[in-house]
Amino acid sequence: MALRPDELLADLLSRDPVQVWASACAVIQLDDLALIELVRHLPEIERGTADLDLGGAFFPNREHLQQALRVLRARRDGRCSCSVYPGYLFYDPEKEAQAKRIRILSHTPPDWTMTYRCRCAVCGSDYDVEQGESHYTWWQWRPA
Ligand SMILES: [Zn+2]
Structure with missing residues (x-):
């Protein structure tokens, strides 16, 4: 089930840890066209997710959100998508x-x-x- 960019955006801004986490994981997998839609809302997403505690057992869930933001910033700055692997x-x-x-x-x-x-x-x-x-x-x- 692929969510539309506006649905992903709504989840990212929901302040609900589970929805933010799921949406961040989806953003990391997005194709370029869908990313462009979200990049326009990057400042909103950065503001809306700041200081949100996402929990996580073996691995901090916040890392997935940070990676989603790195993916969006790389797209905004015109860097190759491989630059976010490391x-x-x-x-x-x-x-x-x-x-x-x-x-x-x-x-x-x-x-x-x-x-x-x-x-x-x-x-x-x-x-x-x-x-x-x-x-x-x-x-x-x-x-x-
Ligand atoms: Zn590359």
């Missing part, structure tokens, strides 16, 4: 490759912990991606 632990290289946003150039033998070398399909930047496992699987992206 610093957020939930960009699965396999899924990004399926979505044709990156290409996987090489990887170590598949295991819980492994590393990938990836290239952005848009700007050609290379990244080394470390996959690890704690309470969840995470991926650490670093410019190569």
Whole structure:
């Protein structure tokens, strides 16, 4: 179920932790066209979500909101979408490759912990991606 940008905006501004969290996670996955709609409301979103406690057990939910804001700022500033990979632990290289946003150039033998070398399909930047496992699987992206 894909929400429209105006619905995502309403949820982001709702001050309801669950709705803000769900909407932030959706924004991180949005395509470019839908992002443009939301970028116009970025100051509103920044104001409306400031100091909101989103909770989180193994991982602070606020990180998802921060990432959604980073995605919107990157779009506003005309930076490549790959610039938001480093610093957020939930960009699965396999899924990004399926979505044709990156290409996987090489990887170590598949295991819980492994590393990938990836290239952005848009700007050609290379990244080394470390996959690890704690309470969840995470991926650490670093410019190569
Ligand atoms: Zn790029």
